[in-house]
Amino acid sequence: MNAIFGLVITASIVFLTFSSPQLILSTMISGGEKALELTLKLTVIYAVWLGVFELLEMSGLSKKFANLLKPLNRFLFGKLPEKANDFISLNISANVLGMSGATTPMGIKAIRELEKYPNTDYAIKMFFVINATSVQIIPSSVLALRSSFSASSPTDIIIPTILATLLSSIVGILLVKIFVKKGK
Numbered sequence: 001m002n003a004i005f006g007l008v009i010t011a012s013i014v015f016l017t018f019s020s021p022q023l024i025l026s027t028m029i030s031g032g033e034k035a036l037e038l039t040l041k042l043t044v045i046y047a048v049w050l051g052v053f054e055l056l057e058m059s060g061l062s063k064k065f066a067n068l069l070k071p072l073n074r075f076l077f078g079k080l081p082e083k084a085n086d087f088i089s090l091n092i093s094a095n096v097l098g099m100s101g102a103t104t105p106m107g108i109k110a111i112r113e114l115e116k117y118p119n120t121d122y123a124i125k126m127f128f129v130i131n132a133t134s135v136q137i138i139p140s141s142v143l144a145l146r147s148s149f150s151a152s153s154p155t156d157i158i159i160p161t162i163l164a165t166l167l168s169s170i171v172g173i174l175l176v177k178i179f180v181k182k183g184k
Contacts, residue, residue, distance in 0.1 A: 038145075041144070041145070041148050042101070042141070042145075045099075045140070045141060045144050046099070046101050049094065049097070049099045049140075050105070053090060053094060053106070056090070057090070062086060062089070062090055063086060065089055065090070065093060066085050066086040066088075066089035066090070068089075069085075069088075069089040069092065069093075070085060073085055073088055073089065076126055076130065076173065077122070077123040077126050077127065078122060078123055078182055080114075080123060081113060081114070081116070081117055083113045084110050084113040084114050084117075084120075084123075087106050087107075087109045087110035087113060088106075088110045088127060090103075090106045091103045091106040091107050091110055091127075091131065092130065092134075094106065095130075095131065095134035095135070095136065096134075096135055096136060096137050096138070097136075097137070097138050097140055098136045098137075098138050098139035098140040098141055098142065098143070098161075099140055099141060101141065103131070103134075107127070107131055110127060111124060111127070114127070121180075122176075122180055122181065122182045125176060125180050126173070126176050126180070129172040129173065129175070129176050130169065130172070130173070132172065133165060133168040133169040133171075133172040133173075134165060134169065135162070135165045135166050135169045136161050136162065136165045137162060138158070139157060139158065139161045142157060142161070143155065143157070143158075
């Protein structure tokens with residue numbers, strides 16, 4: 001993939017050198033500024049949400065939330081170790097809030113916890129599918145980006161996002177339930 005990006009960048013620079021040499025430097029600087037601005041905005045968004053989840057964990061609310069999600073987790077994943085259930089619950093709740101990037105640390109912890117136990121392949125596969133499809137009620141990352149770029153109505157995407165992610169999650173869960181065998 002890096003070779004493809006390198007090829008595209010090189011071809012673009014060569015093309016600009018012959019067609020509009022005065023645009024090369026200004027285009028590269030403008031693109032770099034936009035990339036840095038976007039990175040900074042996303043970093044702030046993720047820092048806030050990771051802080052919120054850390055507070056939830058320290059206050060014990062994450063345990064209470066994990067207990068609320070236990071029946072759903074048992075249906076989806078089968079019997080889970082308690083720590084894995086906690087991390088999976090936090091991961092799912094972050095995905096529901098649309099913070100897919102902020103869920104990565106919790107997802108990694110959940111997988112590491114699941115890998116410690118035998119017969120958790122099914123749970124790992126289901127967890128991967130749920131993360132890939134992730135129902136989002138509040139797509140906060142996209143809303144924040146649309147707001148920061150002055151979209152006229154950044155909330156227009158909420159209903160389509162809920163419908164699309166709900167449908168993809170249902171299909172993904174059904175396919176895993178049909179084609180992947182649970183360990184004993």
